[in-house]
Amino acid sequence: MNPFPPKYQSRTSKAAPIYNASGLRANASELPLAVYNLGMALRSLPRSKSLGVMITASHNDWRDNGVKVAVDGHIPNALDEKKIVSLMLDVQDPPPPNTHKAPLTVGVDNRYSSLYLCRILCLGWGGSTRFIGLCSTPQLHLFSSQSYPNHKTFNLSISDLRSHWTNNLTLAYESLLHTPKRQTLHVDCSNGVASIVIEPLVRSLNYLTLVLHNTGGGTGGGKEADCNTILNEKCGSEYVQKSKKPPKLYDSSDTYKFREDSNNDIWCSVDGDVDRIVFYKVISTASPLIDDASIKLFDGDRLTCLVVKYLKRVTVNLSLNIGAVQTGYANGASTRYLEDVLKVRVLCTKTGVKHLHEAASKFDVGVYFEANGHGSVVFSPYVLKLLTFDYKDERLKAEVKILKNIVKLCNEYVGCAVADMLLCLVAVDEIGWDGVEEFYADLVSSTTKFFVADKNLVECNGDETKVLQPKGMQEELDEAMREVGGGGRCFVRKSNTEDCVRIYAEGEDDKVVRLLEDKVRVILG
Ligand code: NG1
Ligand code: ZN
Known part of the structure; x- marks a missing residue:
């Protein structure tokens, strides 16, 4: 059956799953061969590169799965992506031997099919691996960037890598807090790996109480009949952002109610592999039914404005070229606010973080968020160089100190929901969420x-x-x-x-x- 009226028909094909800017993604049952071929394709990438793979389908349905590749920590560039695609389609027989010295760093999300597909990918790869286990996509990017045998962190155990990550975020966040005061944030973990990834931070953060919900991350995230916590179903950033409703709360011990008395509580939802985040406040509801509740959403567009405004404020004397990157999905009102009120240049790219991240590197400081909450801040080599100088001027000295901590907080390879969560909390400190609400009225x-x-x-x-x-x-x-x-x-x-x-x-x-x-x-x- 052709999907379009005859006037639009030109060709029809139902292609096998193939790698693209968002990685490889499909129903898990359709993936084994493609995943095996992808593993083999990685053998032919240059030996000088540090490679990683994350087995995840992010925000997708729990029955789906996929693979995201990291090359030297980064999302593959156009050339590497093209190479991966052509090698996957044209598998060599016999396959080339694996001559890589650096192991392939491998991480998985908690889907029932993840470990199975991980095994298949490793068979295709046919070389040594460094297995991180359950982790977020941004962690995998970061850890895989450090997998050269001569890298200073190469000999660290996986648990040391994780503690290093937690301590780094805690230190950067706490140094950025203007006036340390205790606050509470509710986190919808979408029954994905977020609960496992964030849990150490719950203990290490001194001024932030993180209340985790939908924490079924260790139990299979939707393993057919025997699991009652379902990954990404009626919860998580994708559901909340697209439906503009609060998440369903799965944990039987979770007594939270989206009621009138929860009006001022601040929530955030992340996705299955913790690279997206949206914030929200619940709007008063007299009804006990969750479906009757609505939210005031602070989506990626509003977070872009919040972070740009904050960065402009804290770097006033450094006068940097700060810019924003959005996609066609950005609410028109947010683009106008960025251009007309915050007076920054806004670039529009294709959908997919890879494109936004690349475009953001055109600025001294580039802020990008997709409306769905995928985002980060990218710093140019010029800015990183500025941060190494010793300044006499006290104002510049203070600004550089702040910027250094922001750089430390942000994942340089791919947006991280946890880093973004902390950055947004710092940025909102002075204006409050009501201030963010007043930026503009969404179309x-x-x-x-x-x-x-x-x-x-x-x-x-x-x-x-x-x-x-x-x-x-x-x-x-x-x-x-x-x-x-x-x-x-x-x-x-x-x-x-x-x-x-x-x-x-x-x-x-x-x-x-x-x-x-x-x-x-x-x-x-
Ligand atoms: P696709 O399925 O290509 O629209 C979705 C999101 C992207 C990006 C990717 C990767 C929307 C409309 N699209 O891509 O922004 O986040 O997933 O996760 O939200
Ligand atoms: Zn994701």
Whole structure:
């Protein structure tokens, strides 16, 4: 069955899972061969590189799984990604021997299929490995960057690596606190590895009480019938950001109620592999039913504004070129706030952190967040150099001290939800969450899925805000935007992580957005 009306049909194919900017992702049952081939493909990457793999499907359904590769700690660049893809498609027989000296650093999330797929990947790799066990994707990136046999941390045990990570974040956060005062943050761990990753911080942070919820991270995260805590289901950052509802609370001992008396509590939700975070406050509800509760969401767009505002304030004398990076999913009101009020340049890239991270490195200090909470701060070599100088001027000295701690907090390879959590808490200290709420009023928006037989029929332009193929579709979308008026904006693109096309619609009220989304669905067929 072709997903689109005949006028848009050009070719049909149902491709096998393949590596892309978001890694490899599919239903776990479809993955073994692709994962084995990916392991073999890694043999042919340069021996001088330090390689890592994380077995995870992030925010996806618990039945899915996938692999994210780290090259010298980073998300693979375009060249390495291309090489991985072509080697996976054209497997050599017999495979080349594995001549890598550095072991492959391997981490897993808590999906029932993760250990199985990890084993298969290691068979494909056929060389030595350094197994981290349950960890977050940002931890895997960081730990794998340090896996050269001559690296100073190479001989550290895994538990030392973990303690080093915890201590580093604790020290950086506590040094950044303006006026240390005890505060409480509720964390929805999405029944993923977050509870395991964050638990040591619960003990080490002196001024922050972290109350962890949905902590089924060690128990399989959705292992069919025998597990009652389900990874990412009605919980976690993806659910909260897209549905704008508080998470379901799974733990039987969890007595928290989203009620009127919880109005001022601050919550955050992370995703299954802890590289996304959104914050929120629950809006008063008299009903005991969680489905009746709503939230005031501080999504990635608002976090970008918060962090940019903070960075501008604490580096006023260093006068750095601070910029922001967003995707088409960024709420238009946030882009206007960044440009018109905070007066920073905003770049728009393709969806996928890899693209945002690359673009952010064009600034002295680049702040990026996808609306869904994937984000970080990137510092240019120029700024890192500035931080090594000895300043006589007291104001510069103080600013450099702050910036050094921010650099220490942020994961330089890929956004880390835990680092972002601490950075946002520092940044919000002076203005409070009410201040963040006042930045701007969100335009109404919706991101929905459209299931098709072949999502690859949709091809987009550079930043994925316009359709190039099927021909004629963009003209129809433009027409729909004109017809609905009311600041209506929409775009469609194929998902890299799910078998669907995503529809984004935005406008000044619900009516405009609903109308626009309906029109887009009709256009898609
Ligand atoms: P896809 O499935 O390509 O839309 C989703 C997110 C991305 C990014 C990746 C990786 C949306 C609309 N898309 O990508 O922003 O986070 O997952 O996890 O949220
Ligand atoms: Zn993730």
